[in-house]
Amino acid sequence: MSAVGCPSGGVHGVPRRRESVARIHSMTIEAPITKVINMINVAQESSPATVVQALDKVLEILRTSELYAPHLPPQLGRDDDPMTSDLVGGLVSQNMKRRMSGNESQHQRTAHHGHPQSLTPLASLSQIPEHVQSILEREPTWDFDIIQLEEATNKRPLVYLGLKTFARFAVCEFLSIPESVLVAWLQLIESSYHDSNHYHNSTHAADVLHASAYFLECERTKTVFDAADCVACLIAAAVHDVDHPARTNAFLVNEGNQLALLYNDLAVLENHHASLAFRLTHKDPSVNIFQNLSREDYRALRQSIIDMVLATEMKQHFEHLSKFTHSINKTVLKCEDEASEPSSGSFDNETIFQQLSTPENRTLIKRMLIKCADVSNPVRPTHLCSVWAERIAEEYCQQQTDEEKERGLPVVMAVFDRKTCSIPKSQTSFIDVFINDMFGAWDLITETPVVTRAQEVQTMCPMAACAAADGLSSRDLDRKCSKRDVLRLKNVSVLKKPGVN
Numbered sequence: 001m002s003a004v005g006c007p008s009g010g011v012h013g014v015p016r017r018r019e020s021v022a023r024i025h026s027m028t029i030e031a032p033i034t035k036v037i038n039m040i041n042v043a044q045e046s047s048p049a050t051v052v053q054a055l056d057k058v059l060e061i062l063r064t065s066e067l068y069a070p071h072l073p074p075q076l077g078r079d080d081d082p083m084t085s086d087l088v089g090g091l092v093s094q095n096m097k098r099r100m101s102g103n104e105s106q107h108q109r110t111a112h113h114g115h116p117q118s119l120t121p122l123a124s125l126s127q128i129p130e131h132v133q134s135i136l137e138r139e140p141t142w143d144f145d146i147i148q149l150e151e152a153t154n155k156r157p158l159v160y161l162g163l164k165t166f167a168r169f170a171v172c173e174f175l176s177i178p179e180s181v182l183v184a185w186l187q188l189i190e191s192s193y194h195d196s197n198h199y200h201n202s203t204h205a206a207d208v209l210h211a212s213a214y215f216l217e218c219e220r221t222k223t224v225f226d227a228a229d230c231v232a233c234l235i236a237a238a239v240h241d242v243d244h245p246a247r248t249n250a251f252l253v254n255e256g257n258q259l260a261l262l263y264n265d266l267a268v269l270e271n272h273h274a275s276l277a278f279r280l281t282h283k284d285p286s287v288n289i290f291q292n293l294s295r296e297d298y299r300a301l302r303q304s305i306i307d308m309v310l311a312t313e314m315k316q317h318f319e320h321l322s323k324f325t326h327s328i329n330k331t332v333l334k335c336e337d338e339a340s341e342p343s344s345g346s347f348d349n350e351t352i353f354q355q356l357s358t359p360e361n362r363t364l365i366k367r368m369l370i371k372c373a374d375v376s377n378p379v380r381p382t383h384l385c386s387v388w389a390e391r392i393a394e395e396y397c398q399q400q401t402d403e404e405k406e407r408g409l410p411v412v413m414a415v416f417d418r419k420t421c422s423i424p425k426s427q428t429s430f431i432d433v434f435i436n437d438m439f440g441a442w443d444l445i446t447e448t449p450v451v452t453r454a455q456e457v458q459t460m461c462p463m464a465a466c467a468a469a470d471g472l473s474s475r476d477l478d479r480k481c482s483k484r485d486v487l488r489l490k491n492v493s494v495l496k497k498p499g500v501n
Ligand SMILES: [Zn+2]
Pocket: 204, 208, 240, 241, 312, 374
């Protein structure tokens, strides 16, 4: 309220306002960023003019609210590379393309609900049929063939893989639930994925679960995470795309979808996946895997699962990567550097683990774990990578772009038009923009084996073929090819098929 005309305003109002400002300054609830800004202000007082100017620029940056949202390099949005700018625009950009026509209300619809699959009579791990058992034997390896499991289980890989993997990590014991509750929960979650989706179906969820479990077995994650972290990672992976409508967030916002209205256009799908997963779980005690947890344990697990599912939003990709690189990679490299100095024998693996094990760092690692698992297709063995590349292109082209054109909605990713789509080009751009740096950073936590396998690379990458012709060994090749080259060339050469651009 204005002090004008108010008896308590005027001369008496100023000191009162000053008092309240002073009171706020003396409060102990000061935010860390305010402390930093105050420290810089104090430093400025005794600094030469050039330093004061530089610090002014620092303060300007610190006062923005998006401290970890990097400014994308200009080449990512450049006009001469429509594939890259389309991917960045469609998956990352904060600005949704605006509708051309203004009749949103006529096009509102909720997310597609697939036909629930008939529930399998499977009741426990011991009842898994032999032919499925034999496929699942390779489950702990990176080469595990999820597509083979999809076929053998009649498109229900999540229940079978989930049972096997959750048993390996003793999830039922952690949650204090009988196996029957886990089976019923897995069935319910799997039936809530749309088997009509080319890509975002329960096989993708099972694939992400598989990659997550693989990462959890790596030396550094194993030591840094506790049992609750592992359980949260596995559950988050299983539910992270539940009820996915095969449309992107930008599409849902553009069409004024009910989910976009519900979540205010913010992380629409990711909020929906996390929320629905908990709503489904609490529907009935027969599927409630959390029923025997204490209130505190449930709260912590729920928070961790939600945080990971939300981290899969590509709009936040560069922010998560930047935080991870600044906090985790720098810590690891610093410890490794200090360990290599002869005078400092005190830094060893134990030191790295201690520094990585803080709750904040474990959160960053869990986010990166699910992000890498979610988009690990390009670093899988070639035949799997190829299937996934075709599926995502089909989903974007057929289930999104075709509909956008039909309904007069803005086309979010024009490169995914079935008449002109080039799978190799889209994959290469995706790898360049999102995969290389992320897996480079993730490599410090866990080696992802497929990218370093020179033997496999030799059979598919043109550079490798040339190297082989020159008589270079696999070891020479590994030295010559950076991982970035290997990933990139692998996808260009493998996915280039007759009849495909
Ligand atoms: Zn996903």
